[in-house]
Amino acid sequence: MSLTIYDISEKAGVSIATVSRVLNGSSKVKESTRQKIMDIIDEYGYTPNSSARAMGLKSMRTIGILCADSSDIFLAKAVYYLQQNLQASGYESLLCCTGYNLDAKKNYVNLILSKKVDGLILVGSNFIGEAETENQYIIDSSAKVPVMVLNASYHNDNVYCILCDDRNSMYRAATEMYESGIHDILYIYNSLSYSGRKKLDGFRMAMQSQKKEDYEDLICQIPSEITGLEDIAEYIADYERRGHSFNGVMAADDQLGIAAVKYAQKKGLRIPEDLSVIGYNNSVLTGCCTPELTSIDNQLETQSRTLVKTLVGVLSGQDMPHKTVFSGTLVKRNTTAF
Amino acid sequence: MSLTIYDISEKAGVSIATVSRVLNGSSKVKESTRQKIMDIIDEYGYTPNSSARAMGLKSMRTIGILCADSSDIFLAKAVYYLQQNLQASGYESLLCCTGYNLDAKKNYVNLILSKKVDGLILVGSNFIGEAETENQYIIDSSAKVPVMVLNASYHNDNVYCILCDDRNSMYRAATEMYESGIHDILYIYNSLSYSGRKKLDGFRMAMQSQKKEDYEDLICQIPSEITGLEDIAEYIADYERRGHSFNGVMAADDQLGIAAVKYAQKKGLRIPEDLSVIGYNNSVLTGCCTPELTSIDNQLETQSRTLVKTLVGVLSGQDMPHKTVFSGTLVKRNTTAF
């Protein structure tokens, strides 16, 4: 069994209260006794029991992180940055992968709340539903602890959102592509999560403000059951064969962007001469295809850092902004010429 | 403040011991009182305080997971599977990303041990050093809790290893490539972690048993400072220009495999006619290049499941195998013709 504060106090010939004081750096302790206690702690390698500490402090100094799938390339990155920042701020984190089903998510929220975490971080816009009823669980949770949402927006009292302005980022990138002379732009996407909707909005806005006609015909949802990149490429080829022609592609994520590159290779189109492609997320995948994929970077690292800073502020009683929005940036590689 | 066991016992008109009993499903409780208590728990939404519980049980039912970088595509997958399995077995997990520096790793081990976790999982062979002194911290840790190692082998009393036989997997794949008529095989790798060494061993064994001469000339370490895939491709091209010729590439991971594909594209070589390529890990990256990358799958999901099963066994006092080895399988895609 490992040492307790009692063992240390005994060896040092002081009371546990004194030991506790030096441990917490709190009240005044005579420097000599402080030294003596520290020496003994070092010598015997004592470390406080964090459960007991949590009971005394009524806080675990632990944050619950929920994400749908921590092996997703985008979410993994976010979780990584969050944990690094939390750790640096002296918080533990409890990670929980929920999958994409709403009921499962609710259950996991309850589970993690029962661990008496000090706060909750929802990673990814898939935690926000379109219907208000789908989000009741967020309101309920926020009654107990502050809820942070990464990459989506939800307005409520004790919830704080950090996000990238996906709509505007997509708008700007689509506009830039259009103004470079590429007027027939195919938009491909998988799902309409919160950020998925924003991106599509941004694309539509861009086409509208360019007075582009019939742009809706070039908005293409990839059915969720087709997942292989080659299959998606084939689906795009089909779409083209059905009478839609385009010389640019904007994809809602990098995987889809790569599928578009594969489509071009299949059709013998040159990139970027015959077809320009822009992905989204600026993930490691961008380097894997040839030519390398131009992509929109949504500042995940900055978002994560800000989120933790905001959370720590909230937990220490400060007033913090309920919504912080960053702008994405277009990272140009070789699937675009502008 | 949330409810305690006292609140529930009061509302139910029983003692806290009885409530605790139904909570733990332990000793005999009359069905009617059990029902009554459950109803009240449901009605008021009581959830036990896990710190208090940990103190009583003298266990947090928590496992510490250490990995160098949870955003690494391979490690993220492993961590994901581990967490899923631990959760299913009723364990929490505390994830901690250590980076690749040895001293940092040691510090993190101590940190996580101070949380009084019930066990430790080291994810990835980069936790095992070549020199024995580098591994002392594992021995020290295993004196306190069982230590599980994923994807590497280390022999000690309270440490348990689950791994894929990388040497043999590489041996078989290289042999298959050789026997298909591809006799000049370039081996590329980054680092010599535990599994990195095994893979290289396997390659060497294969070449030796084929009586291939001068195969050492075709073993190429990519300097760690060059990281971009295009740059690696360029490095390979340089290597070739310096007088090494080859018609096959075996890469120590998928990223390097893709770099080899990029090299071929750069040189105008046809894949697989002029150059065959095999990657390692069978990650999502395999689908991103064109043609899609043949890769060795190291059964991460199976490894993770087995690891958790073994850990749970150890924690419940059962005798468990100290070393479990799976075999990798070659997943053939389009960078190979055999």
Added chain:
DNA sequence: TTGTAAGCGTTATCAT
């Protein structure tokens, strides 16, 4: 079957 009471290792409020 149920209740009583003694821990578990801290923190924090009193006194001294």
Added chain:
DNA sequence: ATGATAACGCTTACAA
């Protein structure tokens, strides 16, 4: 500056 001591919420002998 330091020491007693009461919480904190739970588990678990031991009694009844």
